[in-house]
Amino acid sequence: MERRSILKYVAAMTGAAICSxxxxxxxxxxxxxxTGVPTSRQHFSSDTLSHIASIMDTILPKTDTPSATDxxxxxxxxxxxxxxFDDNYQQRFANNYAAFRAYLDAQGFSxxxxxxxxxxxxxxxxxxxxxxxxKAYIDVKQQTLSYYLANEVIAENHLNYLxxxxxxxxxxxxxxxxGKAWAE
Numbered sequence: 001m002e003r004r005s006i007l008k009y010v011a012a013m014t015g016a017a018i019c020s021x022x023x024x025x026x027x028x029x030x031x032x033x034x035t036g037v038p039t040s041r042q043h044f045s046s047d048t049l050s051h052i053a054s055i056m057d058t059i060l061p062k063t064d065t066p067s068a069t070d071x072x073x074x075x076x077x078x079x080x081x082x083x084x085f086d087d088n089y090q091q092r093f094a095n096n097y098a099a100f101r102a103y104l105d106a107q108g109f110s111x112x113x114x115x116x117x118x119x120x121x122x123x124x125x126x127x128x129x130x131x132x133x134x135k136a137y138i139d140v141k142q143q144t145l146s147y148y149l150a151n152e153v154i155a156e157n158h159l160n161y162l163x164x165x166x167x168x169x170x171x172x173x174x175x176x177x178x179g180k181a182w183a184e
Contacts, residue, residue, distance in 0.1 A: 043078050043079075043081040043082035043090075044078050044081065048097075048101075049074055049075075049078055051101060051104075052074055052077065052140060053068075053069045053074040054109075054110065054117075055104075055121075055137075055140055055144075056068035056069055056073055056074055056077075056140070056144045057069050058114065058117040058118055058121055059121065059140075059141055059144050059145070060073075060144060060145070060148055061114060065154065065158050066153065066154070068144050068148055071148065071151045071153045071154060072151070073143075073144055073147045073148050073151065076147040076151075077140075077143050077144075077147060080143070080147075081093075093136065093139060095132065096132040096133070096135045096136035096139065097136045097139075097140075099131070099132040099133050099136065100132070100133045100136035100137055100140075103124075103133045104120075107120055121137065124137050125137065125138070125141075158180070159180050159181055160177050160178065160180045160181065
């Protein structure tokens with residue numbers, strides 16, 4: 001699947017789902033940069049955050065657009081776990097992520113090339129029966145794409161962006177707006 005198709009698909013599916021937690025995170029007292037990305041680790045260990053960042057950069061590597069970690073998506077996820085997600089969700093994620101990490105370590109994920117990492121994740125995503133490993137991967141992938149699309153740098157520089165919305169036009173083709181999807 002093309003990266004552009006993935007971004008459009010995820011934007012359509014998850015736009016509303018992330019509004020509430022992101023709004024809540026913005027209301028909390030979290031040290032952030034001017035773009036709203038947390039500046040220091042808050043929830044995950046340094047090792048876990050580094051591992052998550054590696055997975056995120058496999059999902060959204062640097063191309064003509066910044067990678068997931070270039071815009072601080074891993075730090076946003078860390079801040080969300082610290083400030084927004086409830087204990088039950090955090091525990092479920094921790095259990096699933098432990099299985100996911102063990103699976104990736106068994107496959108030698110950290111020593112694989114970028115294309116090999118990508119193929120390993122694609123194979124995992126195509127599993128017929130969801131497992132804890134699959135659930136953790138999908139969770140990380142959804143958060144990666146959601147926070148990436150909601151990032152100020154991506155919204156302003158790589159998507160159509162209107163800081164002050166104008167007239168609402170319900171049906172418009174992407175080609176009419178320069179071939180870019182709209183920022184959230």
